[in-house]
Amino acid sequence: MECVITIELGTNAVRVFAFSLSGELLASMKGSYPTFHIQPDYSEQDPEQIFITMLYVLKNLLNEKIHPQKIKVRCICFSASMHSVLAIDENGVPLGNAITWSDNRGKKVAAALNALPAxxxxxxxxxxxxxxxxxxxxIAWMNENDxxxxxxxxxxxxxxxxIVQQLTGKYCIDYSLASATGLLNIHTLNWEPDALAFAGIKADKLPELVPVFHSPGRLLKAYQTSLxxxxxxKILIGSSDGCLATLGAGxxxxxxxxxxxEDSGAVRIVGKKVLQDEKQRFFNYLLTKSYYVSGGPTNNGGVIFDWFTRQFGEFKNPFDIEYSMDTLMSEAAKVDAGSEGLLFLPYLLAERAPIWNPNARGCYFGLNINHGRQHFIRATIEGILYEIYSIGKTLQEHRSIKSLSINGSFASIPFCAQIIADMFNKPLYASKQSNNSIGLGAFLLSAVEMGIYKTIDEAAQTVVVPDRYKPNKQNHKIYNSYFRIFESLSVKLFDEFESISNLQQQPC
Amino acid sequence: MNQFYLQQNAARELQPFPHIVELALKKNNAIRLDSLNTTAINSLRIYYVIDGKFEWLIHERQHILYPGDVAMILPGQKFGGGKGFLDIGTLCWINIKIERIDPAGKLVPGKWSSLSENERSTIGKILMMNNRPLHLQLKEAGLILEKIKAELCCQEIGFNTRVNHLIDELFIIITRGLTRQNNTLRNFPQTFLRLEQQLRQRLDYQWTVDEMAALVGLGTTAFNEKVKNYTGFSPLNYLINIRISEAIKLLKRGEASVTAIALDTGFYSSQHFSTTFKKLTGFTPSEFRKNNLLQK
Structure with a gap:
């Protein structure tokens, strides 16, 4: 038997999957690494620890699940979180840690650019x-401040x-991941001169641009031996988590x-054209030259319900958050859709799409004397999902959406999936592998490269989507009327968000 | 309870317990200037506040103790009243001479204690953890001190063993209290990140799983399972990840010798380091360094 290995360098962990050539999941393993917050807005990771963790997990998976079964590895394909930056010196040695997507140190630099005509x-x-x-x-921040x-x-x-350079010796970046750097012209597929100028660098400071199907070369001899x-x-450079999660969802x-x-969230659509938004609310990332994945990201996904559970859930056993969440979910189900008028703005981590407001904060609204604990639970879940709906609704200003597909640990919870279907008033599908869409997407990409499928479209069609949630019209009506208030509060509170956020940032 | 003051060499009750320097309960009704100036303590003291409010300086940090609070002062730490005197109120304390707390953080109480080797090492490490004040709310401690007093006065059958057991118990409940103090047992990612920081601070130390579990406030079995679930690795394998990652950085920096790097990052020997490193990366540390220096 032969297999494809996919390696996903995620936000908190590396996940390694092995798929048979027909797309069946053979084995998977993960290994986590920490994120360091040495200052409030900083989020960093140690590139060496990511590398070692990746190597260790890959080795364990091969030794325990692949080699003993005499399965032959045909291809290894990579995916990764977007937006990370790692500076290296002339010997290729990292200069400090990598800066991850959630790092906010460039707030002022971003605000300054936003004010420029450029x-x-x-x-x-x-x-x-x-x-x-x-x-x-x-990079512009580093130019100014470091x-x-x-x-x-x-x-x-x-x-x-x-990571790929450590394994093969070659520096490269796929167009897909490069399209999330803010430095690539997604129309010409060259580094964008205006962006480079703002960052203060020349193109030679960036890795070589390659297609997602590119193979940077063979594994170094030492790794061939140790693995x-x-x-x-074949080593495939692959794509980004966002693009592959979309492909993997079919x-x-x-x-x-x-x-x-997951912890955070996104709503994405695929098209052959760039989605041009006057208000600059959406991203447009490339998978290949002919496909753009467009959409909007939110900071406040499952991580907000984790927060709520830790504060207000009951813990039967130490650290048993799963039990606690299940209990809360079943309590939430006892309240009607709309939480009898209790609304929650989930902006505990500020917000990206669609309001793009770094000062946004959380808020319960509409509280009356009849509301109880269960209303708070349901309102919290609904608030997280209203935010998702609000991204979807804004996207619909540009494209019509007829059906939805979900993935990620939070969206896949049946209670949440049903609410999403009701809010959007659209049928919703959950694939069997909704918890590893990124891995599946990377497999499909490899399979296209290997000629198993002729096109990406054909590959995407093989993703089975058995679970179907039908929207409940009655609930949709209720959600819709509350959503209007949710939407207007999110905008109306702009000044108050700013004032409270300023006060919160003052030292006590 | 009434006031009492038992002191080694003076009180007959303490004769069988040469390690107990003092056991006392004091109702302080008036302020006397200079009654509690800051000095370095050479034994281990445990104070329990019954009544009143006490402002103290412990190990150069200010602490305010309320009824039900316990403070433990370790040998060598400085201790005194915030204003140089003992505040008004009632408090109870025991003063114990322990053999030592060794440099690796192991508590060596003396022959009288029945704590195991492992427990001594874990308890010592948690007590020594410098970023945690040894001050916590712990009503149980007051009860134990009362029991010790009762055993000493009544001298019923087995009191000898009971008193020593009660002192051990005091160490145990204070340590448990300390691990729970900063840890609600709800947020594993955060708790684990804190543990990881502690591991990194002392990477050269030979951590045991028992010690790591105790720092988190979990039993060893539950700890193993949680770590495996969260990180994908057993605690010791996770530790190897950190060690090798740090070693790689040092190798690339190209200053320290391979042996020094091995010991600094917690490997027993350069041989142990080489074997582990090669198994994972396919390179020996020297080959790895040479490859990275070659590019220069």
Missing amino acids: CKKIYTATGTPIHPMSPLIK KERFKRSSKFLSIKSY GLPAGV VWGEGKATITI
Whole structure:
């Protein structure tokens, strides 16, 4: 038997999957690594620890599940979180930690660019919203605030580029991941001169641009030996988590949207054209030259319900959050849709799409004397999902959405899936592998490269979507009337969000 | 309870317990200046507040103790009243001479204690953890001190063993209280990140799973399972991840010798380091370094 290995360099962990050539999941393993917050807005990861963890997990998976069964590895395909930046010196040695997508140190730099006329031009060219998440802003920040490191940097890589270079010796970045850097012109597929100028770098400071099907070369001899892999194993650079989660959800065509909710979330659609938004609210990332994945990200997904559970859930056993969440979910189900008029704005971590407000904060609204604990639970869940709906609704200003597909641990909870279907008033599908869509997407990409499928469209069609949630019209009506208030509060509170956020940032 | 004051060499009750320096309960009705100036303590003291409010300086940090609070002062730490005197109120304390707390953080109480080797090491480490004040709300401690007093006065059958057991118990409940103090047992990611920071601070130390579990406030079995579930690795394998990652950084920096790096990152020897490193990366540490220096 033969297999494809996919390696997903995620936000908190590396996940390694093995798929048979027909797309059946053979084995999977994960290994986590920490995120360091040395200052409030900083989020960093150690590239060496990511590398070692990846190697360790891959080795364990091969030794325990693949080699003993005499399964032959044909191909290893990578995916990674978007927006990371790692500076390396002229010897390829990392200059400090990698800066991850959730790092906000570039707030002021982003605000400054937003005020410039160049902003709109850069957004139109690159398709990436002007936000501290974007490597464009991170590099510009370094140029202004960490001059020593900036000067010593011979290249600015993504975490994936570093990991792949460690294994093969080659520096490269796929167009897909590059399209999330804010530095790539997604129309011409070259680094965008205006963006480079703002970041203060020349194109030679970035890795070589390659298609997602590119193979940077063979595994270095030492890794062939330590992993027990032959020289012929093909290494594929692959794509980003967002694009592959969309492919893995089987959403590839007009009228479909994918909703992903893990800790954070996103609503995405696929199209052959860039989605140009006047208000610059959406991203446009490339999978291949002919497909754009467009959509909006939210900071406040499952992580908000985790927070709620830790504060207010009951813990039977130490750290047993799953039990506690299940209990809360079943309590929430006892309250009618709409939580009898208790609304929750979930902006505990500020917000990206669609309001793009770094000062936004959480809020319960509409509380009356008859509301109880169960209403709070349900309102919290509904608030997280109203936010998802609000991204979807804004997307519908540009494209019509006929059906939805969900993935990610939070969206896949049946209680949440039903609420999403009701809010959107659209049929909703959950694939069998809704918890590993990224891995499946990476497999499908490899399978296209290997000629198992002729096109990406054909590959996407093989994703089975058995679970179907039908929208409840009655509930949709209720959600719709509350959503109007949710939507207007999110905008109306702009000044108050700013004032409270300023007060919160003052030292006590 | 009434006031009492038992002191080694003076009180007959303490004769069988040479390690107990003092056991006392004091109702302080008036402030006397300079009654509690800050000095370095050479024994281990446990104070329990019954009544009143006490402002103290412990180990150069200010603490305010209320009824039900316990403070433990370790040998060598400085201790005194915030204003140089003992505040008004009632408090109870025991003063114990322990053999030592060794440099690795192991508590060596003396022959009288029946704590196991492992427990001594874990308890010592948690008590020594510098970022945690040894001050917590713990009503149980007051009860134990009362029991010790009762055993000493009544001298019923087995009191010898009972008193020593009660002192051990005091160590145990204070340590448990400390691990729970900063840890609600709800947020594993956060708790684990804190543990990881502690591991990184002392990477050269030979951590045991028991010690790591105790720092988190879990039993060993539950700890193993949680870590495996969360990180994908057993606690010791996770530790190897951190060690090798740090070693890689040091190798690339190209200054320290391989042996020094091995010991700094917690491997027993350069041989142990080499074997582990090669198994994972396919390179020996020296080959790995050479590869990275070659590019220069």
